Amino acid sequence: MMAFALSAAVASAATITVDDFANHNTQANSNNLSLTKTENGLTLTFGVLGTSNSGWDAFGTGTSTFGQTGAWFDGSYVKFGNSVNQQLLDFRITNNTGSDVKLTNISFDIRKQPGNANPTGWQLLYLATGDSALIKGASVASGSEMVNLAGLGTDTIEGGINNYSESIGGNIQGTAWIANGDYANIRLKINTAAAGASSQMDNFSVTVTPVPEPRTYALIGGLLALGCAVMRRRISGKNGSV
Numbered sequence: 001m002m003a004f005a006l007s008a009a010v011a012s013a014a015t016i017t018v019d020d021f022a023n024h025n026t027q028a029n030s031n032n033l034s035l036t037k038t039e040n041g042l043t044l045t046f047g048v049l050g051t052s053n054s055g056w057d058a059f060g061t062g063t064s065t066f067g068q069t070g071a072w073f074d075g076s077y078v079k080f081g082n083s084v085n086q087q088l089l090d091f092r093i094t095n096n097t098g099s100d101v102k103l104t105n106i107s108f109d110i111r112k113q114p115g116n117a118n119p120t121g122w123q124l125l126y127l128a129t130g131d132s133a134l135i136k137g138a139s140v141a142s143g144s145e146m147v148n149l150a151g152l153g154t155d156t157i158e159g160g161i162n163n164y165s166e167s168i169g170g171n172i173q174g175t176a177w178i179a180n181g182d183y184a185n186i187r188l189k190i191n192t193a194a195a196g197a198s199s200q201m202d203n204f205s206v207t208v209t210p211v212p213e214p215r216t217y218a219l220i221g222g223l224l225a226l227g228c229a230v231m232r233r234r235i236s237g238k239n240g241s242v
Contacts (some may be wrong), residue, residue: 012210013104013207013208013209013210014041014042014097014207014208015042015205015206015208016037016038016039016040016042016205017039017203017206018035018037018044018204018205019074019076019202019204020074020076021046021061021202022061022062022077024037025061027047027048027060030061030062030063032047033060033078033089034046034048035047038096040097041095041096041210042093042097043093043094043096043183044092044093044094044206046089046090047090051091051185052092052130052187053127053129055090056085056086056088056090057089057090058087058089059079059083059198061079062078062079063075063076066111074202077200078200078201078202079198079199079201080119080198080200081198082198087192087197088189088190089187089201090127090185090186090187091186091187092184093184093208094183095178095182095183097180097208098180099210100180100210100211101208101209102208102209103134103168103177103178103184103206104167104168104208105206106124106153106168106186106205106207107164107165107166107205107207108204108205109161109164109201109202110199110200110201111160111161111162111199111200111202112157112158112199113198114159114160116159118193119157119192119194119197120156120157121156121157121191122155122157122189122191123154123187123188123189123191124166124187124188125151126147126150127185127187128146128147128185129148129185133178133179133182134177134178134186135177135178135179136172136174136177137174137175137177139177143175143177146172146176149187151172152171152172152176152186153166153171157199178208
């Protein structure tokens, strides 16, 4: 049981999700967005809380169900539109899990009014701003920071609700790391031929995989060996008492 528990702890992923944007927006004006959430050793920060040099916050938040029902239409979302800059949403992922982490997945939903030609698609772009450090390589120590505006994912936007789940490693053909105690700034850019075209985003989630340092593995190995030794002694003691 000890071996199983330790192995599961090493391999388990950590996820943080935001799906109630309007109610957690700290801005009095809903056309602006400022939001932060901490969960499972990760912190997600959106908009004007220093997420980048620009701190683009899309067009704030909205509260409509569009006359429909279902899990997506909870009446709380990020809205895009009105101008070029309001088609941009900057966010920060801060790692305080206690280990370096692999950035494995970013997922979200985007809704476009059926029948509208715009927006046409989106991009996830790394922002090498401030002390942001998204490292590509075999490890944090042996890798190097990705360049500013490096692409982390892209897709088209169809009419209705689009569900996206982006495997970051597959998209960049490598491994993206955030060191323990560090952060990475990322931009979601909506591509459109009409600057005022509207769309909405909800159900935003980031998943990472913590990777303990070698000395942590050594400690785990020692604990496993100790557990095995205790188990053998118990078995030996039972056999001797028969």
